[in-house]
Amino acid sequence: MPLTRFKADKRGAAAVEFALIAPFMILLYFGLVELTLGMMAERRAAHAASVVADLVAQSSQVTTGDVGDIFQVATAVLQPFPAAPLKMRVTSVTADANAVPKVDWSQVTGGMTALGAQSTATQVPANFLAAQDSVIMAEVSYTYTSPLHQVLPKALGFSETFFLRPRRSPKVTLVP
Numbered sequence: 001m002p003l004t005r006f007k008a009d010k011r012g013a014a015a016v017e018f019a020l021i022a023p024f025m026i027l028l029y030f031g032l033v034e035l036t037l038g039m040m041a042e043r044r045a046a047h048a049a050s051v052v053a054d055l056v057a058q059s060s061q062v063t064t065g066d067v068g069d070i071f072q073v074a075t076a077v078l079q080p081f082p083a084a085p086l087k088m089r090v091t092s093v094t095a096d097a098n099a100v101p102k103v104d105w106s107q108v109t110g111g112m113t114a115l116g117a118q119s120t121a122t123q124v125p126a127n128f129l130a131a132q133d134s135v136i137m138a139e140v141s142y143t144y145t146s147p148l149h150q151v152l153p154k155a156l157g158f159s160e161t162f163f164l165r166p167r168r169s170p171k172v173t174l175v176p
Contacts, residue, residue: 031151038144041081042158045142048074049162052090053138060169064176067107074140085143087112092172093121093137095129104134105174112141123161134171138162 055070056062062070067090075083087110093101101124106115115121121137129135141159146152166172 027150030148034146034148034151037146038152038156041078041142041144041156044078044081045086045140045158046160046162048077048086048088048142049138049140049160051077052088052140053136053162053164056090056092056138056172057136057164057166058168059172060166061173061175064107064174067174068109071109078142081144085145086110087141089114089139091115091121091137091139092134092174093124093129094134094171095131097131099127099129099131099133101129101135104171107174110141112139124163128163132170134166136164136166136172138164 052070052074055073056067059066070090071088074088075086078086087108089106089108089112091106092104094104095101101121103115103117103119103121105117108114123137123139124135139159139161141157143155143157145155
């Protein structure tokens with residue numbers, strides 16, 4: 001008789017079910033939080049690239065100080081994520097008479113390498129520029145590290161390249 005009463009007693013069933021399901025639900029919650037933060041970081045990095053290209057393309061000429069200020073604006077766009085892993089490069093590219101994209105000037109921050117003047121800009125897609133056309137190319141690289149380290153234990157790298165045509169002149173010049 002005591003065994004039958006034990007089998008019929010349902011008082012602890014909810015606690016046992018919760019104990020079985022809770023670890024999975026907690027992992028699912030942390031996973032969604034981490035993936036959402038990662039996606040948000042990727043979107044902010046992409047937005048930083050568009051901001052850099054947009055601000056440079058609005059001028060007919062920029063100084064190295066202006067470019068530094070524009071990079072500061074891009075780091076502000078990244079908030080609340082840390083700006084230390086952000087690398088940026090902005091480059092003015094003009095196609096020569098044969099429609100080969102050549103670098104006019106390039107400025108960087110965060111450890112990215114500047115492109116050499118008059119070197120071929122291999123990052124520009126083929127047939128993107130006609131002869132004598134110009135474009136501002138902004139590149140951003142960001143390494144996102146999750147603060148929770150539960151579902152995304154390793155850092156994720158994001159990169160974005162954004163192209164905009166100069167708005168006020170045929171090309172944007174850099175004044176040292």
